[in-house]
Each structure stands twice: as C-alpha cells, then as structure tokens.
Amino acid sequence: MSTVTTGTPYLEVEDLKVHFKTEDGIVKAVDGVSFSVERGKTLGIVGESGSGKSVTSLTLLGLHNMRATTVTGRASVGGTDVVAAPHSTVQKMRGKDMAMIFQDPLTALHPYYSIGRQIVEAYRIHHKVSKEVALKRAVEMLDRVGIPEPQRRVKQYPHEFSGGMRQRAMIAMALVNDPDLIIADEPTTALDVTVQAQILDLLGDLQKEFNSAIIMITHDLGVITQIADDVLVMYGGRAVEKGTVEQVLRKPHHPYTWGLLNSVPSLHGDASEDLKPIPGNPPSLLNVPSGCAFHPRCAHAMLGGDGPCAKIRPELEVVQGLKNHTVACHLSEAVRATISDEVIEKVDA
Amino acid sequence: MTQTDAAAIPEQRAADARGPIMKVSKLTKHFPVRAGLLATKQNVRAVDGLEFEVGRGEALGLVGESGCGKTTTGRMLVRLLKPTAGEIVFDGKDITHLKGGSLRSLRQELQIIFQDPYSSLNPRHTVGAIVGMPLKVNKINPPGGVKKRVQELLELVGLNPEHYNRFPHEFSGGQRQRIGIARALALNPKMIIADEPVSALDVSIQAQVINLLRELQRELDLSFVFIAHDLSVVRHFCDRIAVMYLGKIVEVGDRVQIYEKPSHPYTKALLSAVPDVSKIGDKATGRIRLEGDVPTPINPPSGCRFRTRCWKATEKCATEEPPLVTTSTGATAACHYPETY
Ligand SMILES: Nc1ncnc2c1ncn2[C@@H]1O[C@H](COP(=O)(O)OP(=O)(O)OP(=O)(O)O)[C@@H](O)[C@H]1O
Ligand SMILES: Nc1ncnc2c1ncn2[C@@H]1O[C@H](COP(=O)(O)OP(=O)(O)OP(=O)(O)O)[C@@H](O)[C@H]1O
Ligand code: SF4
Ligand code: SF4
Ligand SMILES: [Mg+2]
Ligand SMILES: [Mg+2]
Numbered sequence: 001m002s003t004v005t006t007g008t009p010y011l012e013v014e015d016l017k018v019h020f021k022t023e024d025g026i027v028k029a030v031d032g033v034s035f036s037v038e039r040g041k042t043l044g045i046v047g048e049s050g051s052g053k054s055v056t057s058l059t060l061l062g063l064h065n066m067r068a069t070t071v072t073g074r075a076s077v078g079g080t081d082v083v084a085a086p087h088s089t090v091q092k093m094r095g096k097d098m099a100m101i102f103q104d105p106l107t108a109l110h111p112y113y114s115i116g117r118q119i120v121e122a123y124r125i126h127h128k129v130s131k132e133v134a135l136k137r138a139v140e141m142l143d144r145v146g147i148p149e150p151q152r153r154v155k156q157y158p159h160e161f162s163g164g165m166r167q168r169a170m171i172a173m174a175l176v177n178d179p180d181l182i183i184a185d186e187p188t189t190a191l192d193v194t195v196q197a198q199i200l201d202l203l204g205d206l207q208k209e210f211n212s213a214i215i216m217i218t219h220d221l222g223v224i225t226q227i228a229d230d231v232l233v234m235y236g237g238r239a240v241e242k243g244t245v246e247q248v249l250r251k252p253h254h255p256y257t258w259g260l261l262n263s264v265p266s267l268h269g270d271a272s273e274d275l276k277p278i279p280g281n282p283p284s285l286l287n288v289p290s291g292c293a294f295h296p297r298c299a300h301a302m303l304g305g306d307g308p309c310a311k312i313r314p315e316l317e318v319v320q321g322l323k324n325h326t327v328a329c330h331l332s333e334a335v336r337a338t339i340s341d342e343v344i345e346k347v348d349a
Numbered sequence: 350m351t352q353t354d355a356a357a358i359p360e361q362r363a364a365d366a367r368g369p370i371m372k373v374s375k376l377t378k379h380f381p382v383r384a385g386l387l388a389t390k391q392n393v394r395a396v397d398g399l400e401f402e403v404g405r406g407e408a409l410g411l412v413g414e415s416g417c418g419k420t421t422t423g424r425m426l427v428r429l430l431k432p433t434a435g436e437i438v439f440d441g442k443d444i445t446h447l448k449g450g451s452l453r454s455l456r457q458e459l460q461i462i463f464q465d466p467y468s469s470l471n472p473r474h475t476v477g478a479i480v481g482m483p484l485k486v487n488k489i490n491p492p493g494g495v496k497k498r499v500q501e502l503l504e505l506v507g508l509n510p511e512h513y514n515r516f517p518h519e520f521s522g523g524q525r526q527r528i529g530i531a532r533a534l535a536l537n538p539k540m541i542i543a544d545e546p547v548s549a550l551d552v553s554i555q556a557q558v559i560n561l562l563r564e565l566q567r568e569l570d571l572s573f574v575f576i577a578h579d580l581s582v583v584r585h586f587c588d589r590i591a592v593m594y595l596g597k598i599v600e601v602g603d604r605v606q607i608y609e610k611p612s613h614p615y616t617k618a619l620l621s622a623v624p625d626v627s628k629i630g631d632k633a634t635g636r637i638r639l640e641g642d643v644p645t646p647i648n649p650p651s652g653c654r655f656r657t658r659c660w661k662a663t664e665k666c667a668t669e670e671p672p673l674v675t676t677s678t679g680a681t682a683a684c685h686y687p688e689t690y
Contacts, residue, residue, distance in 0.1 A: 047551075048551050049522045049550065049551045049554060050522075146643075148643050148644060148645050149645050152645075160382070162415055162420070163415065164414075164415025165415060165416055189548055189549065191415055191578065192412070192413065192414045192578035192619075193579075193580060193623050194414055194618065194622045194639055195414060196622070196624075197622040197624075197636065197638075219551035219552050219555075221552070221626045222624030222625055222626050225624055225626050226624040249626060259553060261626065263553045263555070265559070265581040265582055265584065265585040266581060267580065267581045267584060267620075267623055271585050271604055274560050275559055275560055275585065276556065277553045277554070277555075277556035277557040277560065278553040282521055347627050348627045
C-alpha cells in the first residue's frame with residue numbers, strides 16, 4: 001500500500017460546461033465548474049437538488065445522449081481527457097479507471113437478472129475469468145458491502161432485496177473491479193446509519209488499499225464531515241464555495257453554505273423549534289437569475305442602488321489569503337467572517 | 350377542517366376518551382420464499398409480532414436498520430399488504446381483515462406517503478388530476494367542486510394553486526413531495542403513514558417538508574407513523590420513537606428517553622453511528638462498531654435477536670427472549686441488561 005503522489009491529480013476538471021437542448025430552451029445544467037481530486041483523496045460535492053451534481057458525474061463517465069448535449073471544457077481522468085476522447089475510449093475506461101455508484105439502485109440494476117449474474121458480468125468485462133471465479137468474486141463483494149448470507153442472496157433478484165440491500169448490491173457491482181476513481185452519487189441516502197457507516201468504512205478501506213480517488217455526492221453534511229478531505233458547494237450549475245472540509249464546514253463563507261448548515265436538524269438542542277430552510281425554490285436552469293444566481297433567496301443580497309448581487313456574477317476568489325479556500329460572493333470578507341462565526345455557533349449549540 | 354388550538358392538543362390527547370387512533374398487536378408478516386439447495390419453502394419473518402399504539406395527533410417514529418421490516422409494517426398498516434397474523438385497530442375498528450368497499454372507505458381516513466417523489470407521481474397527469482384523483486375515485490364531490498378543493502389543498506401545502514395544470518416534471522423534488530402530500534390530504538385523513546417521506550430530498554427542501562408536516566399536524570390534528578432512517582429528522586418530527594431490529598420492536602420511548610438515555614444496546618449503537626456535522630476530524634470517535642452481519646430474517650437468532658452483535662450478550666440472551674418491559678428511564682425495551690443512567 002504505497003501512497004503514490006505523482007503531483008498531478010488523478011481527476012482534473014476545468015471549466016466544465018454541460019448544456020442540454022430542450023424544447024423550452026437551453027438548460028445550463030453545469031456552467032463552468034473546475035475541481036480536481038488526487039489519488040487517495042475524497043472530494044465531497046454538496047448542493048441543492050438540480051444544482052448539477054449528477055450531471056457533472058455522468059459527464060465524466062460519458063453517459064449523456066450527445067446529440068442533445070453540448071459538453072465543453074476539460075476533464076482529465078488518469079491523463080485521458082474524457083470530454084475530447086472518443087466514446088469507445090471512455091466506454092472502456094468505465095468500471096476500472098472510473099466507476100459510478102448511482103443515486104437510484106433501480107436504474108442501475110436490471111430487474112430480470114439475478115444480482116449475482118449482474119455482478120459477474122460487470123467483473124468479466126475487465127477480467128478474463130470463468131463464470132465460477134467471477135461468481136466467487138460476486139459473493140465476496142456482497143459480503144464486503146454487508147449483505148448477510150451472500151451465498152444465498154447472490155442468486156436472488158432485485159425485487160427480493162429491501163431498498164437498502166439493493167443499494168449495497170449496486171455498490172458491490174460498481175466496486176467489483178477496484179476502480180481508480182469512484183464517483184458515489186448519494187450512495188447512502190437510502191441506508192440507515194449503521195449500514196451507512198459500514199459503507200463509508202468500506203469506501204475508506206478500498207481507498208487505502210487501492211489509493212483510489214473518490215467523489216462523494218451527498219446532501220448529508222454529516223457524511224461529508226466523516227469522509228471527505230475537500231468540499232465543493234454547487235448552486236445553479238456553478239461552484240459557489242470550495243475548500244477543505246474544515247474550511248467550508250467550520251468557516252463557511254457563502255450565504256448558501258450557511259443556509260445548508262442552518263437547515264440540518266440536529267441531534268441535540270431544541271426539537272420543538274421549526275427548522276430553518278432556505279426560503280424559495282432552486283433556480284430554473286433555463287433562466288438562471290442574473291448576477292449571483294442565489295440572489296432571489298439570499299438574506300444578505302445587496303440589490304438596491306449600486307448593489308451588485310443582481311447585476312454582476314461573482315467569481316470564485318480566495319478567502320483570507322488561504323489559496324485553497326475560495327468563495328463566489330460580493331459580501332466583504334469581514335462581513336462574511338462575522339456571519340460565519342454566528343452560523344457555526346448555532347450549529348454547535 | 351378542524352382548526353385546533355395547538356396548545357390544547359396534548360391535554361386533549363391525554364384525556365381523549367376515544368382511545369388511541371391506532372393500536373397494533375402481534376402484527377406479523379411472513380413472506381414465503383424458496384431457499385437452500387433443496388429449494389425448500391421457508392419464511393422470511395419480515396415483521397414478527399409488533400405491539401404499539403399511536404395517540405391521536407401524535408407522530409410515532411419508526412426507525413431501524415435496513416431490512417428490519419419498516420416498509421413492510423407501513424404497508425400492512427394501510428392494508429396494502431395483508432398481515433400473516435395479528436391485529437390492527439384503527440379509530441376503534443378492527444381493520445385487519447377489511448375487504449372491498451370498507452377497505453376503500455378506510456383509505457379515506459388512513460393514507461400513505463411514499464419515499465420517492467419522482468416515481469410516485471404519474472408523469473402524464475397534471476398536478477390537478479393527481480391531487481384530485483382520490484376524490485374522483487371515491488366519487489366525492491366537495492362543496493365548490495373538485496377543482497376548488499384541489500386548489501385549496503395546493504395552497505395548504507405551500508404550492509401555487511395556479512399550477513393546477515402543470516405536470517410533475519415541472520416541479521422540484523421538494524415540490525413534488527408536496528404534491529404527494531396534497532394528494533394524501535385530499536380525503537381529510539385522520540392519519541398518515543409516511544415511509545421515508547424526506548429521504549430523497551436535500552437538506553433545505555427536507556426542512557421545508559418537515560416544517561410543513563409539523564404545521565399540518567398542528568392544524569389538522571393529524572396522527573402519523575413516520576418511517577425514516579435519518580435519526581435527527583425523526584427526533585425533530587416525532588413525539589415518540591419505536592426502534593425496530595430484525596422484525597421486532599426493541600425499544601419505544603419519547604425523545605429524551607431514546608436520544609439522551611437509550612435503554613437498549615441497539616438503540617445506543619444506532620445513535621452512535623450518526624455522523625455529526627459539528628465534529629470534523631474526530632471521524633467516528635465514540636461510534637459503536639457493530640460486529641458481524643445483520644442476521645437473516647429467515648432464521649433469526651434464538652432468544653434476543655440482537656445477541657449475535659451485542660457486546661453485552663450472555664448465555665441467557667441466547668435462551669430467553671427478552672420481553673418489552675419498562676426500564677429505569679421510563680421507556681420500554683426488550684433487553685435482559687438494559688443500559689442504566
Ligand atoms: N437530459 C437532460 N435534459 C435536460 N435537462 C436535464 C437533463 N439531465 C438533467 N437535466 C437538468 O439539469 C439540472 C441538473 O440536474 P442534476 O441531476 O445534475 O441535479 P443534482 O444536483 O444531481 O440534483 P439532485 O440532488 O436532485 O440529484 C436539473 O435542472 C435537471 O432537470
Ligand atoms: N415481497 C417480498 N418477498 C420476500 N421478502 C421480502 C419481500 N418484501 C420484503 N421482504 C424482506 O423482508 C424484510 C423487510 O423488508 P422491508 O422492505 O420491510 O425493510 P425496511 O425496514 O423497509 O428496509 P429499508 O430501510 O432498506 O427500506 C427484508 O429482509 C426483505 O428482504
Ligand atoms: S453575491 Fe450577493 S446574493 Fe449572492 S450570495 Fe453573496 S450576498 Fe448573496
Ligand atoms: S438481551 Fe442480551 S443480547 Fe439482547 S440486547 Fe440485551 S444484552 Fe444484548
Ligand atoms: Mg443527483
Ligand atoms: Mg423501506
């Protein structure tokens with residue numbers, strides 16, 4: 001288990017844009033996002049429903065209908081730019097160079113084939129082994145993701161599994177080839193906390209063993225806290241804040257990140273108080289609000305007179321000279337620092 | 350709609366001569382399956398003898414590990430699944446064996462909200478048609494007409510009544526979940542079984558939906574069974590919580606009993622596994638790692654079903670099934686050696 005640090009991140013995404021042509025117009029699902037993940041590291045991506053998290057990851061795997069989709073920018077996976085590479089190249093990379101754990105197990109599992117058969121097939125794409133050997137591997141993987149009695153369960157069909165078990169079966173299928181980059185899209189949303197903890201441990205173990213890079217997409221900030229090294233906060237198809245977990249969750253500098261932290265129900269404190277969701281709804285990506293996309297919902301928006309929030313789109317800028325903590329907001333650094341402290345005080349209460 | 354003064358509810362609840370809204374005894378569901386080399390018929394004992402009550406206007410939380418039988422329980426409570434054994438009394442009536450017309454009228458009073466706001470709404474129907482469907486099916490013509498009632502419902506759940514003619518895909522996840530809630534409320538139910546109603550939503554929308562459910566509970570005096578695996582969400586919404594393990598209830602208690610002073614070792618383990626946003630760095634410290642796998646519900650362990658993973662298990666735990674009894678905290682728990690405080 002040698003940790004190879006080559007200097008260049010395994011995954012480098014630069015100014016990625018993914019636009020969909022629809023009947024109603026162009027949906028700018030991802031609109032200029034950059035990030036990178038080194039081997040052995042985990043990047044957490046958080047953000048509201050519809051903010052472009054899944055589209056970003058599907059793009060890396062080349063899973064879009066290219067006729068209706070325009071992808072620009074660069075996304076280098078282990079040195080291959082998957083945006084520019086031919087479809088067949090990207091297809092061959094799936095499973096081994098990169099693998100995805102999907103949000104919804106039912107889209108990834110075929111209802112008519114047994115769980116075992118599906119894992120066997122996934123394994124044999126990258127390993128020239130007999131079905132018997134592959135089946136052993138399938139049982140071993142089911143065991144690793146905590147499915148009881150894997151010998152028996154391997155022969156069953158998806159509908160015979162509970163929701164959480166289906167999720168774990170899919171995780172087993174995604175990880176069967178020990179991928180270098182694991183993209184996990186809400187992998188534990190359907191799971192209870194003990195199984196979730198088990199899956200997070202499993203991902204951590206695999207990461208140590210194979211020095212893999214992980215992207216963890218989730219709306220559970222607790223999960224991010226537990227396994228991520230860095231965090232990317234997305235809103236309306238763009239990154240609004242980026243930094244280490246410590247920076248983004250303990251010293252958050254974007255009003256949207258504050259809103260997320262305020263919405264989380266806590267395990268302590270007064271349960272009779274109503275939660276404090278961010279008012280309003282996510283923006284339409286057909287018609288993204290001018291200036292800062294968050295301005296219609298932002299309690300701190302500067303709108304009147306010379307207020308820039310509805311006029312100028314804020315770009316990511318470094319916070320307090322910490323070059324890896326960046327935020328896109330027009331508020332002054334001093335104001336943000338003060339509010340940040342107040343938000344964290346409440347989270348800790 | 351009855352508008353009740355929120356402050357009056359607890360007293361009224363305690364003194365309610367009508368008894369609990371729901372009382373469940375020995376509720377059991379076994380699924381026959383073929384298993385093993387000889388493909389002999391065996392039973393998955395998904396739910397095995399549940400006993401609980403839900404007070405009027407109360408929200409009872411149902412939590413537990415994946416596969417422990419929560420969904421199966423929820424589906425039996427609304428009679429989408431037929432219990433293998435046991436009894437469900439709803440509003441004073443035994444509904445365990447209802448059929449045909451009386452089952453249909455039960456649906457008016459007892460509704461279910463499903464987990465997935467994406468697949469539970471028909472994409473080809475307008476929001477108006479979806480929310481109005483229960484009225485149509487039950488041939489109910491509310492005063493002012495179906496459309497007016499639907500618009501009232503949309504307003505009640507915080508949606509714009511003018512969106513009557515829109516289709517589900519034009520709404521966000523949280524809005525879609527609200528549509529599902531509006532549909533569940535169409536017939537003025539007394540009780541709602543909510544199976545993971547917010548698990549698919551992100552934190553901000555989740556907070557909106559929870560606040561909405563709380564408001565409805567206060568305003569309409571609704572009772573809930575709230576199934577969820579997110580313990581902090583349950584803590585926020587539920588007055589009492591029942592913890593399930595492998596088809597059985599292992600502990601029932603109020604918020605303080607369950608969250609501050611868990612009696613059952615499994616409850617304690619479950620709580621220790623919740624990742625806490627305010628604790629970066631000390632990854633998983635204090636977490637009780639449960640050893641071993643969840644045993645199979647086909648052949649559950651003898652005695653206490655948790656014993657194969659319990660750090661306190663003794664000989665007695667393998668031979669004697671612990672009954673649900675009151676513990677030192679006032680909760681009820683099924684354990685020979687409950688935690689003491
Ligand atoms: N094929 C497509 N055609 C048109 N629009 C699309 C397509 N796929 C996704 N979108 C839109 O792109 C936006 C981003 O979607 P995406 O699935 O990435 O959101 P997300 O951040 O993963 O949200 P969630 O948390 O709900 O999973 C959404 O508004 C979605 O409706
Ligand atoms: N139709 C069925 N046939 C056979 N077994 C079933 C069936 N439905 C459920 N089961 C089994 O019953 C048990 C309980 O399942 P259930 O869906 O109630 O669990 P759950 O507590 O809701 O889990 P989750 O949190 O994963 O949704 C599981 O072992 C499951 O595999
Ligand atoms: S730029 Fe303005 S509107 Fe946007 S987050 Fe900052 S203060 Fe709010
Ligand atoms: S009865 Fe025994 S095995 Fe079961 S929870 Fe209590 S101590 Fe553990
Ligand atoms: Mg997504
Ligand atoms: Mg379930």
